[in-house]
Amino acid sequence: MDSGIECILNKFADDTKLYGTVDMLEGKNAIQRDFDRLKRWAGKNLMKFNKAKCKVLHMGGGNPKHKYRMEGEWIESSPEEKDFDVLVDVNEMVMIL
Numbered sequence: 417m418d419s420g421i422e423c424i425l426n427k428f429a430d431d432t433k434l435y436g437t438v439d440m441l442e443g444k445n446a447i448q449r450d451f452d453r454l455k456r457w458a459g460k461n462l463m464k465f466n467k468a469k470c471k472v473l474h475m476g477g478g479n480p481k482h483k484y485r486m487e488g489e490w491i492e493s494s495p496e497e498k499d500f501d502v503l504v505d506v507n508e509m510v511m512i513l
Contacts, residue, residue, distance in 0.1 A: 417432075417454070417457050419453075419457075420453055421434075421450050421453060421454075422436075422446040422449065422450055423435055423436035423446055423447055423450050424436065425450070432454070432465070433499075434447065434450055434451065434454070436450070438479065438480060438482060444480070444482040444484075447482075447484060448484055448485070451484055451485070451486050451491075455486060455487060465486065467486055467487065467489065467491070470486060470491050470492070471491065471492055471493070471494040471497055472484055472491050472492070472493045472494070473493075473494060473495075473496075473497060473504065474493060481493065
């Protein structure tokens with residue numbers, strides 16, 4: 417799964433997270449390439465990502481908030497998500513317990 421991945425990839429049980437810095441267009445392109453690599457890996461291994469659970473969190477001031485695709489569809493952006501019962505809020509840039 418990690419082969420060729422350019423960004424940071426975290427895996428835990430059935431949860432996969434991809435992180436990257438997007439201060440220039442190359443960062444956006446690296447994340448999109450990694451999404452594409454993960455999709456190909458899943459297809460080869462007869463697995464699927466649940467697109468309904470895939471979200472993009474844009475963190476940091478001045479973030480260009482690029483859009484990303486998986487399987488030709490835009491991945492929804494979200495201002496906050498729970499991660500292991502911790503609420504991550506991009507507006508506050510803190511983790512809320």
